[in-house]
Amino acid sequence: MALLNTRSLVNKSFVVNDFFLASRLDVLFLTETWIRPGESSSFSELLPLDCAFFNSPRTAGRGGGLASVFRSKFRVRQLPPALHSSFEVQLLELSGSSRTLCAVVYRPPKRNKDFIREFADLLGIIFLSYDRVLICGDFNIHICCEEDLLAKDFLALIDSFNITQWVRKSTHIKGHMLDLVLSYGLDICITDINDAGISDHFPVIFDVQSCNMELNSEGPPSLSRPINSEAVALFSAAFANSFCYEDISNAPLSVDGVVNSFISICTSILDTVAPVKIRRRKTSRQPWLNESILALRRECRRAERRWKKDQLQVSLDILHMSRSKFQKAAKMAKTSFLSNIIANNSHNPRVLFKIFNSVVNPCSDVSMGASPALCEKFLNFWI
Structure with a gap:
């Protein structure tokens, strides 16, 4: 699993896709996606072939937004959103030997006196129903600063719920621990926190060692x-x-x-x-990934390895430039590929609909699961 503050997924969709694949992730939690309600085309660029996503955009104003990307083989359902004035949250339930509640959180940096109270209310509701809880996100709290009053109140709050905070290194280029991984009833192992050249926040890669996630049935083997x-x-x-x-x-x-x-x-x-x-299932490559795009992706990975090795500013600048170059080239290649298909099938509505649907609905249907809120929504639709 990994946590990443993207600071605009629209401009980094292919870069985040490469990060997901290179890190061999099963689950990726994203904050500050900056995606507005009704937009989903960026996920058609981000998602690998065997993945699905949940998107929770900010309903009003600019910025913010949360999303979760996960392998389709896992059984995950999104719970009804909890609305709070001081932070955004996305709630997911992971099926397994014991249900696990996962909360992805983004708290804007502007100070809000209601945050501690509202976050305590959320924890109280969660802990009534779940014995295993994973909370991660960008809290914008300088918990590394001992004199910070908000940090003191926040640490006292999670300690009162017996929640463990696992991040021990800086997650921001300015040296602060802003992106946190919290858990209750789960053992977390942080495997890597390093600047990947994606945003001013560092991705936090971690393993959940006591969470046996249930897999979707894939049918009998061939x-x-x-x-x-x-x-x-x-x-x-x-x-x-x-x-x-x-x-x-x-x-x-x-x-x-x-x-x-x-x-x-x-x-x-x-x-x-x-x-x-x-017969093993073959993993096909995206058809628009030509040799020039693959060469740019290899260049990005070489630049990242060089930056991690020498930690020089010039290496970081080269990494940022190679990431940007790869993002632009990949977007242009996919645009050209889809344009050619549309031009060659202008009189074939079935192909045109398939292409359009792959952009606006980029993943297979995800089971929503039964809930009173979903039943009520279904009832109101027909009344």
Whole structure:
């Protein structure tokens, strides 16, 4: 898992996609997406092929916004939003051996006297229903400053709920710990906090060691036998050596016994010359990713490794430039790819609808789960 303040996902969608894949993440929590209600095209650029997302944009004003990206194999549902004046929150329930509540939080930097009270109310509601809680986000609280009054009140609040705060390093270029990972009933291991050149916040990568997430059913595995000319020749030779008609005809067997013996011999030979194999699912590459885009992505990763090694300002500047160059080139490549498809299929409404739907609805349907609020919403729609 990872937590990242993107400070505008629109301008970094392909960069965040590369970060997700390079870090081999299963879940990514995003703050400050700056995506307005009704917009989702940035997620068509961000999402890998086997992922889904939940988006919680700020309903009024500019900035803010929360999102969560996760592998489609996990069972995750979004809970009804909790509205607070001093911070934004996205609530997710992760199914597993025991339900886990995940809260993604963004608190604007402007001081609000109601934050401690409202956050305490949220914790009280959460802890009534869940024994395992993960809270992460950009709190904009300088908890590293011992004299900060808000930090003191916040640390006292989470201590009163027996919540553990796991981040111990700076998560911002100015040296403050603003992005936090909190948990109750879960063991967290922070694996990396370093400047990735994506924004002025550092991504926080961590493992949840005691959260067994339930997987969606993917159906039975695909099995196959590699039958080719060589397997046929081997089968014929083995069958000739192991099957004797006279032995079968002289044996005191019924018709069913002879058939079963024949099937047993054939199956044994097949398992030897052409054993059953599980057909692995192939991961296809995005069709618009040409060689020039892949070369730019490799350049970004080389620049990131160089920056992590020497920590020089010039290396960081090169990383930022390579990230920006990759983002612009990838966006142009995808735009050109989709434009060509639309131009070549201008009289094919099925293809046009499919392309349009892939942009405005970039992931497969995610089960919303049953809840009284959802039932009430469904009822009101038809009344």
